Amino acid sequence: MTELSSAPVKPPFWNNPQVRAIIFQAVALLATVAFGLYLFENTQDNLRRLGIASGFGFLSSPAGFDIIQTLIPYSAASSYGQVFWVALLNTLLVSALGIIFATLLGFIIGVARLSKNWLIAKLALAYIETFRNVPLLLQIFFWYFAVLRAAPAPRQSLSLGDTFFLNIRGLYLPAPQFQPGFGWVLATLGVVIVIVVVLTRWARRRQMATGQPFPILSTALALLIGLPLITFWLAGSPLHWQVPELRGFNFQGGLVIIPEMASLLLALSIYTAAFIAEIVRAGIQAVSHGQTEASFSLGLNSGMTLRLIILPQALRVIIPPMTNQYLNLTKNSSLAAAIGYPDLVSSFAGTTLNQTGQAIECIAITMAVYLTISLLISFVMNWYNRRVALVER
Amino acid sequence: MAESRLPHPDLPPPASIIGPWGWMRRNLFSSPLNIALTALAAYLLWVAVPHLLNWTLFNATWSGDTRADCQANSGACWVFIRVHFEQFMYGFYPEAQRWRVNIAVLLLILGAAPLFIRTVPNPVKVKLGLSLLVVYPMVAFVLFKGGLFGLPNVETSRWGGLLLTLVIAGVGMAAALPLGVLLALGRRSKMPAIQTLCVTFIEFWRGVPLITVLFMSSVMLPLFLPEGMNFDKLLRALIGVTLFQAAYMAEVVRGGLQAIPKGQIEAAAALGLGYWKSMALIVLPQALKLVIPGIVNTFIALFKDTSLVLIIGLFDLMNTVHNATTNPDWLGFSTEGYVFAAAVYWLFCFSMSRYSQNLEKRLHTGHKR
Structure with a gap:
């Protein structure tokens, strides 16, 4: 065994x-x-x-160079720390404006891409395929060197109704000048916003309780536009426009958008809009047609269907990739360094680094800023995502 | 005498819903809004297209050797492109040695062509693909760089134009994909230390712009390395681009890994496969197939991003064209230069995206959700 x-x-x-x-x-x-x-x-x-001393002491020493666009007071005598803030604000300005324009343009193109009109749909497709497949840097260079740097001298400016002027120094717009009474208009606007918020809550509660809808959108619009307008008129129109004028060799007065900013903004908006358009198209297509039919059969009209049925579901698909595009746009704004727009990379990681030789500190600060922006945006996005996510049984 | 009643033969459909007229009514003039939109679009095209055609074709100058030849015509001066064409393709690569680049490109085309022919059996394709990935880069490097077999040495600083763009894009793609797969596997790993390392790596590179990465690789890398050890400028750019794109690739691959049901891994374990085998034979083939569009999108982004090496002074296609437009003999032709560069980039990116759509359709075996 x-x-x-x-x-x-x-x-x-x-x-x-x-x-x-x-x-x-x-x-x-x-x-x-x-x-x-x-x-x-x-x-x-x-x-x-x-022989390089590491540390952040250099931030308080005077910078000694000028910056072509500053949103806060700055002169060559200001410190490198000031340079950082000026540059950061320039980055944020161009990113925020770019995000607004890209979203508007992207939504229009995305909806046009789904249009039943063959010509419009094909034009939108051509736009998307053209701008998506060409490097952003090339587009920035095109707008800067081939278009805006080739604009005429101030005396031969292209003008629109003698109010808007385009020349090699930039785009000149009328500047708003607020007179003393304008505070009243702003105050009215603030009060109206509070009223609208309260009204919206009340309307929703009433509809939940009694089922009676309240025309909240039209009422809110009427309040938001009407009341400030009345105040504006009562206060004696306290807003003047200062139109730029040609004096000597250049324009005086008005608001000037420097060509670096204009070309960066154009390229960023046009490029990102192509991606946003595809995201919008995918989002709308992701909501099945049955949803619309079901909503109609429940007796909702087309406006309510769009607002209550389609958009909430489409936004669930649209928002995450859209946030990614916003992040990309913000990071892509660093390409400003290539044409000399004074953003974070160009003024701080570029000029400041070259002058002080503090390579590690400058690059680390710059990267930390972008990293913070990215993490902040992804944090907000994750929070939103959890809020709108499908709650499964 | 019975009267036979035959039904009337079918009438043809009304002329308004068939043929070109019907198509136009359906697709262009279906509602007042659509009529207005069509009119607007047609007007825009009417204004823009003749200008564009006149500039690019009818009023353009095609022949000649100097800018004086372009004075007569109001359209584009393609002579500018013709004169600089060699420079746009090879950069400052010595003229006598350019045959080496041509041979390398020819080898690549000959080697890659069978991969795109469906009748070639799969085992042959696999062997060919692997040798293209492993052997070809060495052959190409020796051909480009020289210094062996009696070929004169050509410094990497002289590589340029489309050649450099393709070198950066090719190396970036070949290195970023495997690295990205490893990072994605690490991020999905159950070992906390590995996971943390991979997440930190990925989030760091995804959170900063490529341009700061390139800045870093050009000003900070020399500080990180021991004295006397110095990297070539091109190699530094390659490292930066690869690490940056690998992080994006990792996120794409992770999407695919998450879509594979757990049952697949359990089945692989039940068959006795270890971690690496179950990943390589069961999970990754399915996961990668699912994310082909994402991978190709990353490749396209990488291809476009190669233009950023201009910032650290490498002469890729973009920088070569830009440099030519600032040539004092040829001032004022920047539009022609940029349009040409845009066309080249567009051609590559567009064909990549078309090929990926094709591949996606072919590999679609019903597992896609």
């Missing part, structure tokens, strides 16, 4: 998945730390050899 081996053979410990996982992770962590230390040591050596 042969005896079967009773106890199963214990596998060697290196075949145990848990032990393996621990060893694997320990090796990965050690390798990462060792690599980091190696880089740190090298950097220390190199900095000592080159």
Whole structure:
């Protein structure tokens, strides 16, 4: 009678998945730390050899260069810290404007792409395929060097009704000038916004309780436009427009958009709009036609169907990739460095770095800013996503 | 005498709903709004198209060697492109050595062509594809760089034009895909340390613009390396572009991995496959197939992003064209230059996207949700 081996053979410990996982992770962590230390040591050596003092003390020393577009007071005597804020605001300005224009244009093109009108749909398709497949940098260069830098001198400016002027120095627009009474108009607007918010809540509660709808949209629009207009008229029209005028060799007065900003904004909006259009199209197509039919059969009219049935479902598909595009646009605005628009990369990671030689600090600050913006936007996006996500049983 | 009553033969459909007229009524003039839109679009085309055609074709100058030949015509001066064409293709690559580039391109076309022919059996394709991925880069590098087999050495700083754009794009794609797959697997791993490392890596590179990465690789990398060790400028750009795109690739691949039902991994484990085998043989083939559009989109983005190396002073197609437009002998032809460059980039990106759509259709085996 042969005896079967009773106890199963214990596998060697290196075949145990848990032990393996621990060893694997320990090796990965050690390798990462060792690599980091190696880089740190090298950097220390190199900095000592080159005589560069690391630290952020340079931020308070005077910059000594001018910036062509500043949203806050700045002069060549200001510090590098000031440069950072000016540059950051310029980045945020061009990104915010770009996001607004790209969204508007993208929605129009995306809806046009789905139009039943063959010509309109094909034109939208041509727009998307053209601008999506050409590098953004090339488009920026085209608008800057081939279009705006080729604009006429101030004396031969192209003008629209003698109010808007385009020349090589930029685009000149009338500047609004607020007179003393304008505060009243703003105050009215604030009050009206509060009223509209309260009214909306009341209307929703009433509809939930009694089922009676209230024409909230038209009422709100009438209030929002009407009341401030009346105040504006009562206060004696406290807003004047200062039209730019040609004096000597250049225009005086008015609002000027420098060509760097104009070309960057044009290229960013047109390029991103092509992507947004595709996102909008996919979002609308993702809501099946049965939803519309079901909504009609419940007795909702087409406006309510769009507002209550289609849009909430389409937005669930549209919002995440749309946020990604906004992020891309913000990061792409750093291409400003190539044409000299004074954004973060060009003024801070460029000029400041070259003048001070503080490569690590400048690049680290710049990257940290973009990283913060990205993480903030993805945080907001994740929060929104959770809110609109389908709650499954 | 029975009167036979035959039904009247079918009338043809009314002329207004068939033929070109019917098509136009349905697609262009179906409602007052559509009539207005069609009129607006037709007006825009009426204004723009003749201008465009006149500029690009009818009033353009095609022959000649100097800018004086372009004075007579009001349209585009394609002579500018013709004169600089070699420069746009090869950059500052020595003229006597350009045959090497041509041979490398010819080899690539000959080697890759069978991959696109459906009748070639799959095992042959796999062997060919692997050798293209492993052997071809070495052959191409020796051909481009020289220094071996009696070929004169050509410094990478002299590579330029479309050649450089394709080198950066090719190396970037070939390196970013495997790296991205590894990162995606790491991000989905159950080991917390590995997962954290991969998530940090991915989120860091995705959170910063490529231009700062290139800045970093050109000003900070020399500080990170020990004294005396220096990387070639092109290699630094390649590292930056690869790491940056690998992070994006990882997120695309992760999408595919998440779409594979858990049952597949469990089935693989039940068959006795270990982690790597179940990933390589079961999960990845399905996951990658699902995300082909995303992968190709990343490739297209990478191809367009190669133009950014202009910032750190490499002469790719974009920078070569830009440089030619600032040539004092040829000032004022920047529109022609940029239109030409745009056409080249467009051709590559558009054909990539078309090929991916084609591939997606062919590989569609019913698992797509």
